[in-house]
Amino acid sequence: MPEGHTLHRLARAHRAQFAGHVVHVSSPQQRFADAALVDGRVLDTVEAHGKHLFAAFGDRVVHVHLGLFGKVTMGTGAPPPPVGAVRMRWVAETGWSDLRGPTACEVLSPSEVDAIRARLGPDPLAPRADGERAFARIARSRAPIAGLLMDQAVVAGVGNVYRAEILFRHRVDPFLPGRQLDASRWAHLWQDLVALMRAGLRTGRIVTTERADRTRQRGPVRREDAHYVYRRHGLPCRCCGMAIRMEELAARKLYWCPTCQVG
DNA sequence: GCGAAATGGGAAA
DNA sequence: TTCCCCTTTCGCC
Numbered sequence: 001m002p003e004g005h006t007l008h009r010l011a012r013a014h015r016a017q018f019a020g021h022v023v024h025v026s027s028p029q030q031r032f033a034d035a036a037l038v039d040g041r042v043l044d045t046v047e048a049h050g051k052h053l054f055a056a057f058g059d060r061v062v063h064v065h066l067g068l069f070g071k072v073t074m075g076t077g078a079p080p081p082p083v084g085a086v087r088m089r090w091v092a093e094t095g096w097s098d099l100r101g102p103t104a105c106e107v108l109s110p111s112e113v114d115a116i117r118a119r120l121g122p123d124p125l126a127p128r129a130d131g132e133r134a135f136a137r138i139a140r141s142r143a144p145i146a147g148l149l150m151d152q153a154v155v156a157g158v159g160n161v162y163r164a165e166i167l168f169r170h171r172v173d174p175f176l177p178g179r180q181l182d183a184s185r186w187a188h189l190w191q192d193l194v195a196l197m198r199a200g201l202r203t204g205r206i207v208t209t210e211r212a213d214r215t216r217q218r219g220p221v222r223r224e225d226a227h228y229v230y231r232r233h234g235l236p237c238r239c240c241g242m243a244i245r246m247e248e249l250a251a252r253k254l255y256w257c258p259t260c261q262v263g
Numbered sequence: 264g265c266g267a268a269a270t271g272g273g274a275a276a
Numbered sequence: 277t278t279c280c281c282c283t284t285t286c287g288c289c
Contacts (some may be wrong), residue, residue: 002271065272067272068268068269069283070282085282103272250277251278
């Protein structure tokens with residue numbers, strides 16, 4: 001489930017399990033030849049910025065981007081025999097981790113990492129993320145807000161689920177040009193996005209149909225009740241009953257309520 | 264067993 | 277805007 005919260009969870013889990021340990025890095029699938037460059041080194045730390053993951057082994061950094069299909073499985077004890085296409089495997093005395101299907105899995109220098117980070121917008125899950133910086137770009141763009149939210153140079157870490165849900169929660173028309181979005185409306189949306197993604201970081205799920213600050217107090221939300229509009233195309237809006245709509249925007253499916261989200 | 268879809272993004276046109 | 281890549285899972289024969 002690779003939106004930003006997933007990467008921050010992975011960073012945290014890998015720090016907890018591998019930081020300070022010698023890691024044996026390999027590529028059972030053989031498609032990550034550079035594994036040898038970091039194999040046997042001590043892992044310093046792992047950080048996430050948006051949907052990018054950076055694992056530092058001294059001056060060599062493993063950069064991972066899961067893309068749409070990438071997945072990580074990990075465990076303690078001895079690693080199981082590799083099943084399927086394992087691009088990268090980590091094994092340490094504390095456990096193991098397998099990476100499958102990533103868009104990117106490469107070894108970079110610190111300056112190459114800086115270059116990637118420099119082109120990313122603020123990450124709502126970063127400690128002092130600056131929503132104003134994102135708004136500065138939004139406010140001078142004619143592009144639809146739904147597209148801007150998915151642009152990692154504007155906001156890093158938002159994917160198709162969070163963008164559809166955050167727009168619904170604030171009743172924003174997804175096709176509204178960025179420059180027509182009020183600063184105060186954006187400020188509320190950003191604040192809510194931070195809370196929502198923090199809840200996702202805590203729970204490992206994207207649940208948007210209740211207030212983010214209450215997700216721990218209530219019983220588990222059923223899968224079919226977790227979203228307002230995402231993949232609810234044709235189903236009645238939870239607020240007005242109108243059929244939720246779906247349309248492709250920049251090759252990604254966009255879901256919204258045509259009556260709740262206007263103007 | 265096969266085709267489609269899935270939380271992405273980069274390069275090419 | 278269109279194509280292409282990555283892998284697994286699910287629905288439908």
